[in-house]
């Protein structure tokens with residue numbers, strides 16, 4: 001697969017695959033990008049479109065009768081269709097609300113559900129962005145995960161039975177383990193108990209085919225949030241797909257320009273539909289580029305994307321697990337997860353390991369707690385999170401536990417994965433290298449060479 005013309009064409013669209021940088025030791029390193037879980041690079045064809053919009057169609061939308069505004073509006077409006085088609089959502093029953101990131105999209109969903117009676121169920125594996133927005137509006141109860149890092153479906157069912165639940169908020173794929181919960185089984189359970197479901201698809205969107213299904217289906221997804229910067233579009237454009245009826249039943253998320261039909265000094269008629277929760281000027285070129293990125297993925301084929309990334313994950317997972325001194329987070333088979341490998345290496349703090357991987361091997365990973373502290377507490381088997389909490393209250397610089405995370409994307413190849421395995425093997429064999437990475441070092445990498 002990785003040597004086919006198709007793959008080589010795709011890889012060729014990412015100049016970063018040929019980029020280098022100068023590491024603190026002065027060596028020139030080729031960049032091996034394994035941080036797709038944080039953000040994916042836009043391919044050159046999407047950047048061309050983005051630039052073209054900025055150069056030739058730069059105008060505000062929905063408010064002008066001149067050519068540029070009409071053209072920008074048309075390109076922007078087409079993205080609503082693109083998003084709904086990409087995820088298989090009903091066109092006549094849903095709104096697409098464009099935002100700047102997944103966090104805002106989830107916060108809008110939480111706002112829309114705010115006046116409904118009941119609690120929100122959130123799993124222990126959620127990114128903070130699918131936990132804290134709900135906490136600030138009412139009671140949140142956690143669905144447990146098991147020791148391997150999977151969702152505890154029995155606990156979910158129990159909690160649905162025991163509580164009046166209005167919303168089950170669940171990740172489509174974990175950003176720590178890549179674990180793919182069965183969102184349709186969860187949706188069916190939620191609906192049986194009178195709750196709606198919100199899927200945080202930040203990680204999922206660009207890596208596996210999604211079908212939220214018609215709202216007639218008992219296992220359909222009600223709310224769906226995702227972002228372009230993790231789906232091969234530039235930063236700054238994201239979306240929430242939400243049931244039209246729920247959207248129109250709530251006051252606007254940010255009242256202001258564009259969210260009204262008419263305003264007097266005393267009264268307001270709020271707009272309906274997409275406009276109601278879209279206060280202010282959106283990221284017009286970003287949204288258009290997001291739509292084009294989804295078309296680009298569609299043309300490649302999401303089944304091809306999944307197969308490609310799964311092949312790389314399968315070839316890497318077992319090899320990493322078998323390195324002495326390496327501990328992978330979660331015990332989840334490649335078929336049940338996306339291309340996410342989080343691990344620790346004996347003798348290294350995660351920060352040190354990530355720095356040495358970068359400085360000595362050119363491998364870009366992420367490290368830390370990945371904005372999913374409760375899940376990390378479970379996976380790292382931390383018995384006294386309160387102690388860490390207290391230490392951090394006393395000293396915000398105190399070291400936190402964490403892990404290193406390598407995430408696979410569409411342009412990675414077997415050589416990238418082989419280098420990762422080789423580098424981790426070397427680090428594990430040389431715990432003294434940890435000293436090469438000082439937490440307080442101001443030795444920075446230089447720009448692309």
Ligand SMILES: Cc1ncc(COP(=O)(O)O)c(C=O)c1O
Nearest residue numbers: 101102103127129175202203227
């Ligand atoms: C699972 C998950 N949810 C939400 C987010 C937040 O996404 P954004 O940065 O687009 O707000 C992330 C980001 O890493 C994530 O991985």
